[in-house]
Amino acid sequence: MAKSTSSSPAQTTVVQTLWKAYNDQTPDRLKFVDAFLFFLMLSGVVQFAYCVLVTNFPFNAFLAGFSSTVGQFVLTASLRSQVNPENKDEFKEVSPERAFADYVLGSIVLHFFVFNFLG
Amino acid sequence: MSTAYPLPSGLSPATVTNTASLIRIVTLALISGAAIASRLFAVINFESIIHEFDPWFNFRATKVLASQGFYEFWNWFDPTAWYPLGRVVGGTIYPGLMATSGVIYNILHALNLPVDIRNICVLLAPGFSALTAWATYMFTKELKDESAGLLAAAFIGIAPGYISRSVAGSYDNEAIAIFLLMFTFYCWIKALKQGSAFFGMLAGVFYFYMVAAWGGYAFITNMIPLHALTLILMGRFTSRLYVGYSSWYAIGTLASMQVPFVGFQPVKTSEHMAALGVFGLLQIIAFAQLVRSHLSSKQFQNLLFVAVIGSGILGSLAIVGLTYKGWIAPWTGRFYSLWDTGYAKKYIPIIASVSEHQPTAWPSFFMDLQLLMFLFPAGVFLCFKQLRDEHVFVIIYAVVGSYFAGVMVRLMLTLTPVVCVSAAVALSTLLDTYIDPVEPLVPEEAAPPASGDDSTTTSASGSKKAKKPAAGPSEPTTAQSTPKPRSRPGIFGLDARLVVIFNAFGMLSFFVFHCTWVTSNAYSSPSVVLASANPDGSQHIIDDFREAYYWLRQNTPETSVVMSWWDYGYQIAGMADRPTLVDNNTWNNTHIATVGKAMSSTEEVAYPILRKHDVDYVLVIFGGLIGYSGDDINKFLWMVRIAQGVWPDEIQEPNYFTPHGEYRVDDQASTTMKNSLMYKMSYYRFAELFGGGQAMDRVRNQAMPKQGPTLDYLDEAFTSENWIVRIFQVKKEDLLGRDLKSANAFSQGKKRKRSKPTTRRRAMV
Numbered sequence: 001m002a003k004s005t006s007s008s009p010a011q012t013t014v015v016q017t018l019w020k021a022y023n024d025q026t027p028d029r030l031k032f033v034d035a036f037l038f039f040l041m042l043s044g045v046v047q048f049a050y051c052v053l054v055t056n057f058p059f060n061a062f063l064a065g066f067s068s069t070v071g072q073f074v075l076t077a078s079l080r081s082q083v084n085p086e087n088k089d090e091f092k093e094v095s096p097e098r099a100f101a102d103y104v105l106g107s108i109v110l111h112f113f114v115f116n117f118l119g
Numbered sequence: 120m121s122t123a124y125p126l127p128s129g130l131s132p133a134t135v136t137n138t139a140s141l142i143r144i145v146t147l148a149l150i151s152g153a154a155i156a157s158r159l160f161a162v163i164n165f166e167s168i169i170h171e172f173d174p175w176f177n178f179r180a181t182k183v184l185a186s187q188g189f190y191e192f193w194n195w196f197d198p199t200a201w202y203p204l205g206r207v208v209g210g211t212i213y214p215g216l217m218a219t220s221g222v223i224y225n226i227l228h229a230l231n232l233p234v235d236i237r238n239i240c241v242l243l244a245p246g247f248s249a250l251t252a253w254a255t256y257m258f259t260k261e262l263k264d265e266s267a268g269l270l271a272a273a274f275i276g277i278a279p280g281y282i283s284r285s286v287a288g289s290y291d292n293e294a295i296a297i298f299l300l301m302f303t304f305y306c307w308i309k310a311l312k313q314g315s316a317f318f319g320m321l322a323g324v325f326y327f328y329m330v331a332a333w334g335g336y337a338f339i340t341n342m343i344p345l346h347a348l349t350l351i352l353m354g355r356f357t358s359r360l361y362v363g364y365s366s367w368y369a370i371g372t373l374a375s376m377q378v379p380f381v382g383f384q385p386v387k388t389s390e391h392m393a394a395l396g397v398f399g400l401l402q403i404i405a406f407a408q409l410v411r412s413h414l415s416s417k418q419f420q421n422l423l424f425v426a427v428i429g430s431g432i433l434g435s436l437a438i439v440g441l442t443y444k445g446w447i448a449p450w451t452g453r454f455y456s457l458w459d460t461g462y463a464k465k466y467i468p469i470i471a472s473v474s475e476h477q478p479t480a481w482p483s484f485f486m487d488l489q490l491l492m493f494l495f496p497a498g499v500f501l502c503f504k505q506l507r508d509e510h511v512f513v514i515i516y517a518v519v520g521s522y523f524a525g526v527m528v529r530l531m532l533t534l535t536p537v538v539c540v541s542a543a544v545a546l547s548t549l550l551d552t553y554i555d556p557v558e559p560l561v562p563e564e565a566a567p568p569a570s571g572d573d574s575t576t577t578s579a580s581g582s583k584k585a586k587k588p589a590a591g592p593s594e595p596t597t598a599q600s601t602p603k604p605r606s607r608p609g610i611f612g613l614d615a616r617l618v619v620i621f622n623a624f625g626m627l628s629f630f631v632f633h634c635t636w637v638t639s640n641a642y643s644s645p646s647v648v649l650a651s652a653n654p655d656g657s658q659h660i661i662d663d664f665r666e667a668y669y670w671l672r673q674n675t676p677e678t679s680v681v682m683s684w685w686d687y688g689y690q691i692a693g694m695a696d697r698p699t700l701v702d703n704n705t706w707n708n709t710h711i712a713t714v715g716k717a718m719s720s721t722e723e724v725a726y727p728i729l730r731k732h733d734v735d736y737v738l739v740i741f742g743g744l745i746g747y748s749g750d751d752i753n754k755f756l757w758m759v760r761i762a763q764g765v766w767p768d769e770i771q772e773p774n775y776f777t778p779h780g781e782y783r784v785d786d787q788a789s790t791t792m793k794n795s796l797m798y799k800m801s802y803y804r805f806a807e808l809f810g811g812g813q814a815m816d817r818v819r820n821q822a823m824p825k826q827g828p829t830l831d832y833l834d835e836a837f838t839s840e841n842w843i844v845r846i847f848q849v850k851k852e853d854l855l856g857r858d859l860k861s862a863n864a865f866s867q868g869k870k871r872k873r874s875k876p877t878t879r880r881r882a883m884v
Binding site for chain 1: 313314315316317319320323324327357358359361362365366368369370372373374376377383386402405410412413414422
């Protein structure tokens, strides 16, 4: 594996440069979105760990909760890429306002199904 | 500038666009009208009646929904089906169709329009075909332009491949499913093109509707991931793809699990794993893209590349591992039978026995699509020439659809939309080229906007002459492509144009004639009511099925159980309202095999089976008298095969053939055949009908023996006018404890001394 061949100090520097580049290059708005994404990921990991380690008994409830985090994650990630100024050329027909409206609508629909599925 | 024909001048661009869009709307309305009207042959030739088999169940379920409300329907347990097991209807159906009709019914009643639920059910499919035409228009518009869209809408509106499943009265899931299919695909293409989460969500919601409506939703579940994967492999990953796919998958999958019949399948079966895998892959790639945007060094990009590939492999290994551990169900038999056409016949005869699961014969491609079949490859070729993301989709759809249509007759239905779309693209490109009035090789004319407007005007006004919907709206392309004619070769003169256009219109009108003919002759028969021609050419209606079902309804106790082959289960439940052993749901193979065993064994073996299942009446379909070929004797071998699958020791297929390997019903028929319950019931007293003459089975064209079979354990209860439906009553155990055969022999022996006819009359009770 390529990962093992590269020495560990090099890797830490990679992560450091990455973190630095991220901090420098990302607008604050996107950092805010990223914080939410990170929270959603943690929530998803916790739920998944619970399902694997403890029980998956109300499987529909687990699926609803997990899908809620995953769905919200991808919707938020979509919003992030849509409002990212770097992607302006790609999303010609989606203005940031439109993106946010889509995001809200998508979240409502998603959570309608989540709520229905919780049981 | 030089044009092939004079163009009117002095029209403002606004007038042109307005006129064009007005013509488009009118054309779409006319197409919808044509789509609905051509599906009404069945109602006009026969009557407003539910067709075939499955629609009868859907109709019955819809009646429950309309009369008792949605919750009752949702929790409906039907004790009369699959007697004595019963069926949890709410959890074993795709409720989309019934829910749709229920909503329409309630809306109409809220508006004080007391429309009968049956008429809603009968006319649902034609109504939705108009929506399908519209959805196809929208879809094709994304591929090329409005003119191609209108052509595609006209094609799908009248193509027999789609009409075959959506005539009035054919109240089946496919009736609404094709609209949902096309609309989901449209939303997906739109989401992909714009990178809009809104259209992704819309695709998810319509995907949910599709899941609720038809088992064929798996087609979407695999088509969209396949398209996404192909785009990734072509190096076309964009954030738009991520947005569209993720929002579709996250919402669509969760939504699809709300349908009880689907349940947890989207996370537990292999059919749905492709979508999940592509979803995971997209997340990884998107993350990698994000990291890459912050890093510059090439070395780390390589590192990332390895990491992406590694996690991809890891992910698929995890899926395979989970499959082995039993967490994810492997492919189902129905799925295997799509790849290995011999699979079903070997392992799941019940799937192979259905006529619509047979491989497609090549003439049926021509029959169902005619002209479109030849334009189809040309359209796919044109997609290759442009090869934007949506063209890739059409190409994949064309390949996959063609394969599946070749495997199973019924999947012709999923091929038809893409054929219509690509044929429309091909034909509209042809018409664009030849209607375009601009003559080539005039380099000094450098006024693209003016020429664009002029050409638009011509075609718009010219569409009055050309009655085809294609001619009117083909102008936007002309307008778009105006800058090009200078660089590429074009058409000179009016004659060359007229020859091609005239030919194209000729072919299109033949297509219309063909479609009308096929629809009225081949696809509009309800199959519950048969039509034949009197010697003077007038129509003669053969109504044996309903005659027999109503006899059951009116002359038997409501609890009497009717046994028949599963084909007629839904009809008996729907029209005769009696409990049945098996029906078209075919969920319990053993139960069906039990019926098959009873039908294919001797009376002595069958009788205990019948008694154990409380069977009061046995119903067989017999076409030997009037030549109705879809009868039970022709289906008999499937009963034998299905029974043999469960009881290989007792039922063996070769025993039902003559030593020469022929399937015969005359004196040369094998003993097993002659003693089988099905044979006996079908030909019971058949020879007597010919009054001493030679009895002929007109389906199999075989002369029947003079001495017909006798029945000891069953009594003939009813035979319809043309002998198509024969109903036999199962005798109760003999009161004196003798077996019925000897009891019968005893009573016959006594009776023979007095007079023979009395016995017969007694037997008719």
